[in-house]
Amino acid sequence: MININISIPKESRERAWWIWIGVLGVMLAVGVFGAIRVFVKGLYVTGLSDQVPWGLWITQDLSSIATGAGAFTFSAIVYLFRIKKYQPIARAAVFVGFLGYTSAMLALAMDIGRPDRFWHPLVYWNVHSVLWEITWCVILYSIVLVLEFLPILLEGKYFDRWPNLRKYGDLIHKASPVFAAIGLGLSLLHQSSLGATYGVLSGRAIWYKPSLPVMFILSAIAGGISMTLLLTILVGKLNRRQIISRELQYDISRFAGYALLAYLYLKIWDWAATSYYSSSPGTSEALALLQSTTPYTRTFWWIEIVLGGIVPALILLNANFRKNDRYTMLALGAIIAGVTVNRWNVTLSGLVAPPRWSPGVLGNLITVSYLPTWNEIIVSLGIIAYALLAFSFGIKYLPIYPKDEEGAH
Amino acid sequence: MISKKGSAGKPNKKKPLVSRKEFLQIAGATGAAALVTQLITSGPLSPDAIQGIGEKTHGEEGKSEHSWCMAIDLSKCIGCQYCLWACQATNDVPDDEMRWNVGHPERTESGTDFFMTRPCLHCAEAPCVKVCPVGATWKRQDGIVTMDYKRCIGCRYCEVACPYDVRRFNWQVSINENPYQPTWGSAEVERRSRGVVEKCTFCSHRIDRGLAQGLTPGVDREATPACVNICPVNARVFGDHNDPQSPVSVFVQNNETFRLREDFGTEPNVHYVRPEKEEV
Numbered sequence: 001m002i003n004i005n006i007s008i009p010k011e012s013r014e015r016a017w018w019i020w021i022g023v024l025g026v027m028l029a030v031g032v033f034g035a036i037r038v039f040v041k042g043l044y045v046t047g048l049s050d051q052v053p054w055g056l057w058i059t060q061d062l063s064s065i066a067t068g069a070g071a072f073t074f075s076a077i078v079y080l081f082r083i084k085k086y087q088p089i090a091r092a093a094v095f096v097g098f099l100g101y102t103s104a105m106l107a108l109a110m111d112i113g114r115p116d117r118f119w120h121p122l123v124y125w126n127v128h129s130v131l132w133e134i135t136w137c138v139i140l141y142s143i144v145l146v147l148e149f150l151p152i153l154l155e156g157k158y159f160d161r162w163p164n165l166r167k168y169g170d171l172i173h174k175a176s177p178v179f180a181a182i183g184l185g186l187s188l189l190h191q192s193s194l195g196a197t198y199g200v201l202s203g204r205a206i207w208y209k210p211s212l213p214v215m216f217i218l219s220a221i222a223g224g225i226s227m228t229l230l231l232t233i234l235v236g237k238l239n240r241r242q243i244i245s246r247e248l249q250y251d252i253s254r255f256a257g258y259a260l261l262a263y264l265y266l267k268i269w270d271w272a273a274t275s276y277y278s279s280s281p282g283t284s285e286a287l288a289l290l291q292s293t294t295p296y297t298r299t300f301w302w303i304e305i306v307l308g309g310i311v312p313a314l315i316l317l318n319a320n321f322r323k324n325d326r327y328t329m330l331a332l333g334a335i336i337a338g339v340t341v342n343r344w345n346v347t348l349s350g351l352v353a354p355p356r357w358s359p360g361v362l363g364n365l366i367t368v369s370y371l372p373t374w375n376e377i378i379v380s381l382g383i384i385a386y387a388l389l390a391f392s393f394g395i396k397y398l399p400i401y402p403k404d405e406e407g408a409h
Numbered sequence: 410m411i412s413k414k415g416s417a418g419k420p421n422k423k424k425p426l427v428s429r430k431e432f433l434q435i436a437g438a439t440g441a442a443a444l445v446t447q448l449i450t451s452g453p454l455s456p457d458a459i460q461g462i463g464e465k466t467h468g469e470e471g472k473s474e475h476s477w478c479m480a481i482d483l484s485k486c487i488g489c490q491y492c493l494w495a496c497q498a499t500n501d502v503p504d505d506e507m508r509w510n511v512g513h514p515e516r517t518e519s520g521t522d523f524f525m526t527r528p529c530l531h532c533a534e535a536p537c538v539k540v541c542p543v544g545a546t547w548k549r550q551d552g553i554v555t556m557d558y559k560r561c562i563g564c565r566y567c568e569v570a571c572p573y574d575v576r577r578f579n580w581q582v583s584i585n586e587n588p589y590q591p592t593w594g595s596a597e598v599e600r601r602s603r604g605v606v607e608k609c610t611f612c613s614h615r616i617d618r619g620l621a622q623g624l625t626p627g628v629d630r631e632a633t634p635a636c637v638n639i640c641p642v643n644a645r646v647f648g649d650h651n652d653p654q655s656p657v658s659v660f661v662q663n664n665e666t667f668r669l670r671e672d673f674g675t676e677p678n679v680h681y682v683r684p685e686k687e688e689v
Contacts, residue, residue, distance in 0.1 A: 042603050044580035050506075053565035053578060113563020113578065113604030117543075120562050124543040127454055131542035131566050203536055203572025203673045282672075355572045357669045358525050359483075359681070360515030 021392060024385045031382010034375050038110060045375045052351045052370040054111075060380050061107040062194055062343040064387075065138070066216070067336055068100020069224025071145060072180075072187035079180035088244045088402050089252065091152055093228045095400050098145045099387045100227070101138065106383045130193045130200060137190035144183045147172055156398045192217045195346075204350040205282025206290075211270040212346070218263035223339035225256040226312075230332035233325060235395055243401045250322050253331075257316030260335060264309045286353035293367055296349055299341055308338015467557065473550035476678070477611055477626065478650035479637070480660045481526060483684040485644040488514065488524030491593070492636035492645060496528070498594035499612065499635035503587040507577045509609035510636055515684075523684035528636060529554060529575040529609035530669060530677035537567035537576065537608075546608075552650075552678055553611050561605040568606060572673050579603050594635055611647075625649075627656045650678070 038045055048055050074093035078086050109115045121135040153159070154169030195216030198207040229252050236243040244252075274283055290296040312331035315321040322328060348370065356364055372380075394400055427435075448454040496502065496510040512526035531554045537546050538554060545560035546567055568576045582603045590596060598614055601607045612634035619625070619632020626632040627648030637645040648655030653662075657680075666680040 042581035043578075048580075050568055050577050051574060053568040111564075113565070113606075114561065117560075117562040120543040120545075120560060124545070124560055126541055126544040128456070128539050129542045129544075129566075131540060131564065135542055197566070201536060201540075201570050201572075203570065203670070203675065351569065354574065355670065355673070357527070357573045358513075358515055359517070359667075359669070359683070360523065360525055361518055362514065362516050363525065366513075 017392075017396075021389065024389045024392070027385035028382050028389060030378050031380075031385060034378035034382060035110060037375055038379065043111075043113060045373060047371050047373045047376060049368065049370070051354060051368040052348070054347050054351065055370050056372040056376045056380055057107045057111040058347055059340070059344040060383065061104045061111070062347070063223075063340040064100040064104040064107065064383075065191065065194065066220040066223045066339050066343065067227040068097040068104070069187065069191060069220035070226075070228035071097020071100075071148070071224070072141075072183045073221055073224055074228065075148065075176070075180040076184040079176040080184060085248060085251070088248060089228060089232060091400050092232050093224075094145060094148045095152065095391070095394055095398075096228050096231060097224070098142075098149045099390055100224075101142050101145055102390075103383050103387045104138070105142070106386065107380070110379055130196045134190045134193045134197070137186045137193070141183060141186040141190065144179050144186065148176070148179050148183070152398055152400065158397075188217060191220045198346055198350060201350070203355055204286075205280060205355065206286040206353060207346070207350040208282075209270065209274060211266060215263065215266055215270065218259065218266060219339050219342060222256055222259040222263050222335055225252060225259060226332040226335040229253065229256065230329060230336065231391065232401070233329055233332075235401070237325070246323075249328075250319075253316045253322045253328055256332065256335065257313050260309060260313045260316070264305070264313060267305070267309070282355065285356070286349070289353040289367075290349055293369070294348075294352060296345060296352075300345055303341045304338050304345065307334050308341065309335075312338075467544075467547055469550060471550070473552075474651060475551040475620075475626075476650040477531070477552050477616065478648065478657045478661075478678045478680070479528065479531075479611070479634070480646040480657050480664075480666060480680040480682070482644045482646070482660075482664070482682040483523050483525070484682055485642050486524050486526065486684075487642055487644075488512070489641060490524075491639045491641065492526060494589045494593040495635040495639035496609070498587065498589035498592070499597050500610070501587060501590075501596035501598060501600045502577075502607075503583060503585040503589075507579075507583075507607075509575070509577065509607070511574075517684055519685065521685050527573065527575070527669065528611070528634075528679065530573055530675070530679045531611060533676035533678060534674055536570040536572070536673075536675060540566045540570040542566065546606075549613070551616075553613050553616075554608070555610050555613055556606065556608060558601050558605045558607065563604040563606065565606060572675070573669060573677075576606050576608050578606050593639070625655075 046055070046057075070093040074086055074090045077083050078090045109118065112118065121132050122139070126132050151169035151173040154166045159165060192213035195212035195214070198204070199209055199212035202208050229249070232243055233249065274280070275287060287297070312334045315327050315331035321331075352368055352370065354368065358364075490512055493508055493510050493512050497505075497508060500509060502509060510526065510528045512524055514522065515525040516522050531552055533552065535546075535548060535554045538548050541547075542564060543560050543562055545557045545562070546554065547557070548554050563578065565578055568578060579601055580603075583600055587596070597612075598610075615632050615634065616626045619629060622631075624632040625648075627637075627646070630638050633647055634645075637647045646656050646660045648657035650658060650661075652658060661680050664682050666682055668677045668680055671677075
């Protein structure tokens with residue numbers, strides 16, 4: 001994909017676009033088939049069990065929300081803190097956020113046993129549940145995202161025929177600072193609470209720590225910035241134009257690098273405090289079990305820390321590396337991969353290494369495992385296809401990016 | 410900012426220490442903080458308020474004088490598995506994978522074989538009650554952790570939160586014939602629908618009906634959980650922990666008991682006697 005920008009005639013670029021759309025369309029259709037199969041047969045067609053009740057779809061839900069965090073980050077920067085130089089990427093961030101949150105909702109709708117009761121948390125309140133708070137925040141924030149996205153949609157060519165409607169869009173756009181403030185509050189709450197979902201469970205030692213909510217919000221900021229910038233650079237490459245100025249691109253890259261550094265700092269201390277300088281029976285028991293039955297330790301160190309953390313931080317915080325688009329894109333992709341693997345590792349680690357409650361010794365031999373089935377995988381790919389399709393059409397038909405930026409080649 | 414503008418116009422006028430706007434801002438913020446503090450310390454958002462969740466959301470009235478509790482004597486248990494089967498028949502759980510009451514062969518560190526069984530422990534500080542986003546799992550005044558299957562959305566956070574693996578999700582429609590009926594009992598509750606979580610209820614339907622008839626759960630068989638009734642060696646004891654004369658209170662007083670993983674802070678309401686009682 002990176003090489004497509006070598007001069008190719010317009011018709012074949014058009015053809016490549018339709019092939020791309022066609023591939024995504026097929027992926028989406030297969031995913032819809034998978035989803036229907038789940039709705040007809042029930043969740044037993046997944047690899048989930050009562051011991052590992054959360055898996056691929058919850059990972060996808062968490063990752064989509066994390067990588068959609070660019071929306072609240074850039075909205076707050078541009079409309080609340082009024083750092084206007086980031087304006088050219090704000091719309092893309094909102095759009096990516098909107099797609100991330102809708103993807104998450106699709107994944108959740110697949111995952112819960114009674115999707116027809118999705119509205120229950122709104123009517124039946126349990127204020128003591130982090131998941132209740134998350135549900136409220138995510139629903140409210142999705143409304144904020146829709147309102148932030150609406151003016152962009154109304155600016156599309158299609159809406160030329162209703163100029164009055166567009167006036168309302170402008171009106172909504174004027175309220176951007178208000179939405180940015182609300183969005184910041186809601187995002188800080190639910191992005192952290194998603195970590196707290198695991199962090200509050202006293203029965204699972206490997207999760208039970210106050211650092212999880214903070215690590216979730218920091219990694220979401222790094223991942224959200226990365227997703228928005230990576231897609232922006234990619235779109236620029238494919239369209240052979242510099243969408244945002246080089247300076248802005250370097251600025252955002254460095255910003256992502258610092259956010260990543262903050263996350264890494266906490267992550268290293270979290271590890272050091274819980275597993276290196278101290279040892280609690282629950283944590284060391286769980287880690288030993290994970291080490292012997294899963295690639296957890298390897299993926300934690302190599303993918304989360306080294307490839308998804310240290311390497312991209314070095315690239316993005318080095319002025320020379322940062323100037324190389326290919327390195328930058330690799331680094332951004334590595335951050336996204338690192339955050340996704342982190343959500344998988346967090347979700348699965350506490351479940352696959354459950355606490356031992358039996359007073360005997362044989363109970364310790366019972367191990368649980370999880371592998372997503374093909375049905376789960378095609379549904380997940382279908383949701384990704386939905387997001388990419390919507391993104392591709394959005395970029396083509398909506399004024400997501402500024403028309404032409406100085407410095408385009 | 411306001412005072413700056415004012416001072417430019419009237420240089421001699423003394424500017425107030427705090428402007429009205431600033432004063433209102435500080436007062437408002439302090440008021441809001443006080444309100445939030447009140448709500449999360451002793452108000453409806455306080456951690457203790459979870460105990461009354463049934464009252465508010467499930468129309469439970471008044472305080473209960475009972476606190477239901479079970480004791481399991483692992484030194485008496487012979488591993489016949491009747492308790493598992495009676496539970497499956499009574500609560501209509503045809504699938505062995507879905508057992509509310511589980512059991513497996515076990516061995517102590519010193520090599521004594523025993524049979525480990527456990528129902529739901531009906532924790533006083535039940536993690537599953539705290540995490541349920543819709544309050545479908547709740548704690549009754551009499552200590553029973555129970556579920557509203559009509560409210561459950563099937564998110565399975567309770568399964569994730571429970572450290573004792575007592576919760577079961579209906580992964581598919583349950584249409585199988587129950588192999589434990591009628592030998593081990595007959596269905597006394599409705600089978601659950603696809604997509605909701607279910608769990609042991611201490612046979613609350615028996616307790617409620619029994620109390621209404623003036624019976625004593627733990628003493629009168631009609632009002633006692635199926636697993637307790639069926640045990641051929643009386644390894645399971647049930648009753649009201651608030652009543653010092655109840656079978657379970659007497660049992661706990663006369664035996665050295667422990668609860669599963671008390672370090673979790675869950676305060677389970679099921680007490681155990683170690684399998685090696687005689688040797689100690």
